[in-house]
Amino acid sequence: MEKSKTGKYLKYAIGEIILVMIGILLALQVNNWNERRKDRIREQVILKQLQEDYQANLIQLEEKMTTRDRIIYSAMQLLKAFDQPAGVIRDSLVKELANAFHDPTYDPIENDLTSSGNLILIRNHKLKRLLSNWSSDVVGVREIETTWSNSVNGEFDLILSELGLGRDVSNSFMNDSQHLWLLDHNQESYKIEVGTSKLGAPLNEILSSRKLEGIVGSAITLNKAANLQSEALRLRILEILDLIKSELKK
Template structure:
């Protein structure tokens, strides 16, 4: 093709057709420029296509991760709600000793001894060039704020861990009910909510204590109402933050799903 154009130029010069030569040269330059622009457009289109393919892979990854995060977070909210319900039950035994039920007492204490902690998947997208591939600005904003919002929930959980270790565990051990409590949990089979295999049911016996336990004396201990009341406040605060975080995840998943379908 280049030889063809060169031959035309040479013929025009040999025939002394200078005007036609300049017109032809201008046309040739124009065609070359159009070719360059088309090549740039094709290249840009190809780069955008590659970027979109990479973005789709990232979105699919995010979808999987945040669906798992949502399931885990809802599990922690459920565990806290169960502990709140158990705390109310313990307070009812303090207020109304005549309705006291030993097995319910043990089960309730077990629920408030459990330590729900949210540990989401840490992806390799935030703070990297991969984030720039995501075109939806709202999703980018939500992803950028994710770590700080998770931190707020985890701070609540850390405070509960300290309280649990210092007060709940020490009261349970000091009351002389721990053996019976643990035996009651496992004797008929038990599968923790946070268990990796939800279908498993662990069953074994520790055997109850032969000591005589004075539950009237236990219920008269002021800590039997102080601790459940504080547990309620701790878990309510953590759940307020967790529900907000849950809404963030749902919003992100809605955006991700809409972007994947494009």
């Protein structure tokens, strides 16, 4: 009888242990499910914010590309003036100079997913990789932009000073050029009548400047290169947005 009671107690104890273990496993399962649900909610919030950020990045990038296309066009017109100076109007030349020497710089919204640890919440591996590589992808555009910006704010300014065209170009820049970099594209409060200089070089001297012709050529080369890099970046943004859209539908 003692053996029978011991056996019953042992079976009862084992049963209790099994029930406790099942309870613990169920609790862990429920907790894991709840944590995954919270992660999915957090992921959706992050994806929606990323969608807004990369849509803004796309708009800004396309505006910079449009500005560079205008730079290239004006630079081509200037080279034509150098090649065929007959019939060139000085005011038109100054306007093309003002348009050709914008220095657009791309300044996208950067995500901090890696540093914040939120990148792990993104389940789509391809999207995660593209987001992780974003900063390095932007570098290719910025490097070319920096080279051109240094030329504009250094060499070009010196050439304008030598030719006495600083005031004329500034006046055209403030009143004739389109400025897509303004937050409000329709804003015209930036306009100010600087006037033209009486000390500027005559047309034939302007079109005889080797330095000016050289930097105009650089304007075409560098801005075309920046736009080629930007086009690759634009396609990358579109790919990111498509992946985000597909993940938001899940």
